[in-house]
Amino acid sequence: MPPLYRPRAWHLIAVACIAVFDAVVLYMVLFPQVAPDYRAYYITRTASCFPRIISGFYPLGEPVSFVPDRNGYKLDTIRWCGFMPPSSTGIRSFGDYGILRMQVPLPDDDLLLTFESWANTDSSKPERDVDVVVNGENVGTLEFTSSARINGKMIIPQTIARLGGKDSHGNDIVEIKFVVPRTGPPGTNSEPVTLQLRLEALRLTPLKQAVDAGALEADDTVQSKGADLSSAPAKSAKKPKA
Amino acid sequence: MDETFAREKAAAHRWTWRIPGYVLLPFYLMLIGLGLRYAVYVRTTGHWGFNDYLRALCVYDCNAYERLALNGYEGRPSGFDKGDANNWAFFPFYSILVWVVNKITGLSMLVGGSILTCLLTVWAAIMSWPLFDNRFRAYFLFCFFLFLGPFSYYFSTLYTEALFILLTASGFVLLKQRDYVAAGATGALMSATRSTGLLFAAAILIAAFQHHLRDGGTVGGFFRTLWRRTDLLLAVALVPIGICCFAIYLWLHSGDALAFVHIQRAWGRAFADPFNNLYLTMKLQFDNGNYSTISTDLAFGLAAIAGMALSGVMAWKGRWDWAIFSLFGVLLPLSTNAYSMLRFVVGLGPVLITAALLFARWKWLFYLLLPAMLILDVLLLPTWIGRSYYLM
Numbered sequence: 001m002p003p004l005y006r007p008r009a010w011h012l013i014a015v016a017c018i019a020v021f022d023a024v025v026l027y028m029v030l031f032p033q034v035a036p037d038y039r040a041y042y043i044t045r046t047a048s049c050f051p052r053i054i055s056g057f058y059p060l061g062e063p064v065s066f067v068p069d070r071n072g073y074k075l076d077t078i079r080w081c082g083f084m085p086p087s088s089t090g091i092r093s094f095g096d097y098g099i100l101r102m103q104v105p106l107p108d109d110d111l112l113l114t115f116e117s118w119a120n121t122d123s124s125k126p127e128r129d130v131d132v133v134v135n136g137e138n139v140g141t142l143e144f145t146s147s148a149r150i151n152g153k154m155i156i157p158q159t160i161a162r163l164g165g166k167d168s169h170g171n172d173i174v175e176i177k178f179v180v181p182r183t184g185p186p187g188t189n190s191e192p193v194t195l196q197l198r199l200e201a202l203r204l205t206p207l208k209q210a211v212d213a214g215a216l217e218a219d220d221t222v223q224s225k226g227a228d229l230s231s232a233p234a235k236s237a238k239k240p241k242a
Numbered sequence: 243m244d245e246t247f248a249r250e251k252a253a254a255h256r257w258t259w260r261i262p263g264y265v266l267l268p269f270y271l272m273l274i275g276l277g278l279r280y281a282v283y284v285r286t287t288g289h290w291g292f293n294d295y296l297r298a299l300c301v302y303d304c305n306a307y308e309r310l311a312l313n314g315y316e317g318r319p320s321g322f323d324k325g326d327a328n329n330w331a332f333f334p335f336y337s338i339l340v341w342v343v344n345k346i347t348g349l350s351m352l353v354g355g356s357i358l359t360c361l362l363t364v365w366a367a368i369m370s371w372p373l374f375d376n377r378f379r380a381y382f383l384f385c386f387f388l389f390l391g392p393f394s395y396y397f398s399t400l401y402t403e404a405l406f407i408l409l410t411a412s413g414f415v416l417l418k419q420r421d422y423v424a425a426g427a428t429g430a431l432m433s434a435t436r437s438t439g440l441l442f443a444a445a446i447l448i449a450a451f452q453h454h455l456r457d458g459g460t461v462g463g464f465f466r467t468l469w470r471r472t473d474l475l476l477a478v479a480l481v482p483i484g485i486c487c488f489a490i491y492l493w494l495h496s497g498d499a500l501a502f503v504h505i506q507r508a509w510g511r512a513f514a515d516p517f518n519n520l521y522l523t524m525k526l527q528f529d530n531g532n533y534s535t536i537s538t539d540l541a542f543g544l545a546a547i548a549g550m551a552l553s554g555v556m557a558w559k560g561r562w563d564w565a566i567f568s569l570f571g572v573l574l575p576l577s578t579n580a581y582s583m584l585r586f587v588v589g590l591g592p593v594l595i596t597a598a599l600l601f602a603r604w605k606w607l608f609y610l611l612l613p614a615m616l617i618l619d620v621l622l623l624p625t626w627i628g629r630s631y632y633l634m
Contacts, residue, residue, distance in 0.1 A: 002453075002454050002458060005467065014476050015472070021483070028489060041507070043498070188519045
């Protein structure tokens with residue numbers, strides 16, 4: 001026969017205190033006081049990257065190099081979300097998209113976006129399309145059918161370039177988002193496998209400046225498709241899909 | 243008559259001043275282990291600096307615990323290549339102890355923390371002696387594993403394994419003595435050291451249930467009288483206090499009480515079916531056509547299976563409190579990912595004790611394991627210093 005246990009009052013008082021303490025903790029668990037970007041990435045997992053704190057500084061018209069040994073603006077000030085640090089293969093995207101964010105005073109002109117990119121795919125795999133979205137508007141699509149480099153050249157109409165609003169210093173905010181496709185089911189980390197886009201260099205130039213420099217005719221490797229550039233000038237760099 | 247009594251009293255007095263073997267053994271093995279690994283380090287690197295040796299040993303999470311003791315919890319996540327990591331994943335109790343040692347002695351976090359870990363391991367070994375039921379050979383094997391085994395570096399640098407095993411052993415000894423409230427308080431410290439410390443609440447209830455049956459009680463009788471067992475109620479309520487204090491701190495610090503869970507995304511951890519995770523981990527290298535070596539994934543999977551198998555042995559031996567604690571101590575981390583399973587299994591005291599009790603049953607196996615562990619300790623040390631994912 002097990003010994004008869006006699007309940008103790010102090011045990012119950014201590015348990016009551018702990019229950020109040022636990023209720024406070026439960027409130028804290030149920031009502032996190034966090035920023036929307038934190039909630040989206042860590043709690044609801046609706047975002048596939050967590051934004052970095054960056055200045056967004058970008059000298060408009062300058063080429064940005066994401067490969068350490070090459071010429072160009074090198075400060076890591078525009079890599080905002082979904083891109084790994086610069087390396088010998090450029091900046092690599094992870095998750096469903098990578099975003100570059102520039103905070104720059106914009107001229108009264110359209111912009112020309114040029115960049116060098118490649119992806120971890122090859123000709124044995126199906127075509128992988130990467131959408132280029134600026135301030136929420138699609139400006140073009142890259143088609144990766146092999147591991148070959150694609151030099152993107154897209155016009156960003158002034159109306160789209162100004163959609164990002166302004167920062168506290170009066171600079172325009174330009175968010176360039178590269179939306180990559182999913183290529184495989186999630187693994188044990190529940191993260192979907194996505195195409196890894198690698199950007200080696202990028203440049204955003206006022207269109208007039210680009211035309212004056214002859215940049216529009218110089219390169220014929222434009223690979224964008226499907227962009228709605230109705231407001232773009234007739235001298236658009238967009239070439240139809242081959 | 244008086245003379246005989248005086249002689250007996252003196253003999254008894256002398257005996258009490260003798261330090262028993264189970265206390266000295268871990269001390270000696272700890273010193274031998276330290277000396278051996280330092281010698282291996284000097285031999286392989288050519289450096290004599292002891293501080294350099296401790297620095298070399300401090301890889302992966304050791305740096306995180308050191309920084310935590312040094313600077314506390316970080317602000318907005320920005321670590322790793324994805325910029326989404328910081329040290330919120332690391333539970334505070336161990337680093338608080340390192341910080342206290344630093345404040346009291348003035349030793350650096352690295353040196354003070356390393357000494358603390360070694361002493362905590364010695365203490366853990368001594369504390370666990372009652373769990374061996376006087377089987378000294380098994381106890382010897384257990385101590386040998388801690389100080390001279392293939393994972394000895396976890397027990398000599400800034401990792402939480404030593405503290406967690408100490409608390410686990412203390413908790414189960416207290417349960418054995420039926421001191422449930424003290425065991426619950428120990429559980430509170432366990433849950434401030436690691437999230438799996440929460441599982442000790444289940445161990446308390448199971449131990450109480452088994453004690454009730456052992457005393458001649460019935461299953462129905464236990465549940466009928468459970469509402470009157472205020473000691474059990476308090477013991478179980480005490481266990482989550484450690485993790486709750488951490489949650490409150492994180493809420494005040496980051497706004498998210500479960501930040502220690504959510505930040506795990508940076509390590510690629512998300513809750514899923516642990517058995518599916520195990521299956522995926524086990525088959526990964528074979529899917530890639532690797533049939534010749536043991537990949538890290540396979541090693542982690544095998545460690546998880548070993549942990550679960552030893553939990554089965556505990557259940558078979560009637561130690562259900564150990565078994566449930568250990569089984570879920572394996573399944574909980576496995577449900578997020580198989581990564582680091584070696585370390586999580588090695589950090590479970592009951593698993594190590596059961597393995598020691600099992601393998602020490604056969605003398606030949608015992609004598610075979612000692613040199614095998616020693617050789618692995620020597621061979622794996624450079625691998626550990628070289629930051630091998632294998633051993634992480």
